[in-house]
Amino acid sequence: MPPSTIEHLANRAVERTVAGRRAEYGQEMRRIVDTTFSLIERTGSLEPSMREILAETGLSTQAFYRYFASKDELMLALLDEGRRRLVETLHRRMARSSDPSGQIRAWIEGVVAQAGNTAVAARTRPWVLSEQRLTELFPREQHTSVELLLGLLAEPIARLQGTRRRQELDATSAASMVYQLTFAILRSHLVAGTKPEAGATDALVVFCLRGVTA
Numbered sequence: 001m002p003p004s005t006i007e008h009l010a011n012r013a014v015e016r017t018v019a020g021r022r023a024e025y026g027q028e029m030r031r032i033v034d035t036t037f038s039l040i041e042r043t044g045s046l047e048p049s050m051r052e053i054l055a056e057t058g059l060s061t062q063a064f065y066r067y068f069a070s071k072d073e074l075m076l077a078l079l080d081e082g083r084r085r086l087v088e089t090l091h092r093r094m095a096r097s098s099d100p101s102g103q104i105r106a107w108i109e110g111v112v113a114q115a116g117n118t119a120v121a122a123r124t125r126p127w128v129l130s131e132q133r134l135t136e137l138f139p140r141e142q143h144t145s146v147e148l149l150l151g152l153l154a155e156p157i158a159r160l161q162g163t164r165r166r167q168e169l170d171a172t173s174a175a176s177m178v179y180q181l182t183f184a185i186l187r188s189h190l191v192a193g194t195k196p197e198a199g200a201t202d203a204l205v206v207f208c209l210r211g212v213t214a
Contacts, residue, residue, distance in 0.1 A: 025066075025067065028067065029067045029068075029077075031057065032053075032057050032059070032064070032067065032068075032074065033074075033077055033078055033081055035056050035057045036048065036053055036056065036057070036074065036078060037078065037081070037123070038056075039052060039053065039056045040078075040122075040123065040126055041119070041122060041123045044122055045126070047075065047126060047130065050064075050071055053071070053074070072133075072134065072137055072138075073138075075126075075127075075130055075134060076134050076137070076138050076141060076142075078126075078127065079127040079130070079131065079134055079142075079145070080141065080145045082123075082124065082127045083127075083145050083146070083148060083149060084145075084148065086110070086111070086114075086149070087148045087149060087152060089110055090106070090107050090110045090111070090149070090152055091152060093106040093107070093109070093110045094106045094107060094110075094152065094156070100156035100157070100159040100160040101156075101160060101209055103156035104153065104156050104157060104160065104178070104205070104208065104209060104212075105205045105209075107152060107153050107156075107178075107182075108178070108182050108201065108204060108205050108208060109201055109205070111182045111183065111186055112182065112185060112186055112189075112196055112201045112204065114186060114190075115186055115189035115190055115194070115195055115196060116195045116196055121189075121190055121193075124186075124190060125190045125191075128183070128186065128187050128190050129187075129190070129191065146179070149179060150172070150175045150176060150179055153175040153178060153179065154171045154172050154174075154175040155171075157171045157174050157175050157178070157212050158171035160209075160212065160213060161174070161212065161213060169212070171212075174211070174212040177211065177212075178208045178211070178212065181204070181208065182204065182208070185204060
C-alpha cells in the first residue's frame with residue numbers, strides 16, 4: 001500500500017531537515033579544515049594540539065567530535081584536501097602540453113616544486129611526514145586519495161608507451177613507481193628543509209621517462 005498523504009509529507013519534512021543539516025555540517029567541517037590549514041601554515045607546527053585547533057576554530061570539544069572521531073581523522077581530511085589541491089595544480093600544469101612526455105614532466109616538476117617554495121613547503125611538510133601513520137590507520141581512504149594523483153600520471157604514460165615498443169611494465173605500475181620515487185625525493189627535501197639543486201629535477205624527469213619506456 002502506498003504511503004498516505006500524511007506519511008508522504010512527514011517523509012518530505014525529514015528529508016528537508018536532513019538535507020539542511022548535511023549542508024550545515026559540510027560548511028562547518030570545511031571551516032575546521034581551512035582554519036587548521038591556516039594554523040599549520042602560520043605556526044609551522046607539524047601537528048597542532050587539540051587545544052590549538054579548538055582555540056583557532058572556536059569550537060568546543062563536543063562540537064569537534066560531532067564532525068571528527070579523532071584528531072587523526074581531521075589530519076586525514078587535511079591530507080586528502082592537500083592532495084586534491086595538488087591534483088588541481090598538476091592538472092593545470094599538464095594541460096599546457098599535449099605531448100605525453102611533457103605532461104609527465106609537468107607532473108614530476110609540479111610535485112618537486114613544493115620543496116622549492118618556502119611557503120608551500122611549510123604547508124606541505126606535515127602531510128608528507130604523517131602520511132605513513134595515516135596510511136596505517138586509514139588504508140582505504142588513503143588509497144582512494146592517492147589514486148587521484150596516479151590517475152593523472154597513468155594516462156600520459158600509457159600514451160607514451162603506446163608510441164614505443166611493447167612494454168612489459170603496464171602504465172599503472174609505471175605510474176606507481178614514478179609516484180613513489182618523486183614523492184620520496186620531495187619527502188627527503190621537506191624533512192631536511194632543503195630545496196632541489198639546479199638540474200636535479202631535470203635528471204629525475206629523464207630517469208623516469210627512460211624507466212617507463214625501457
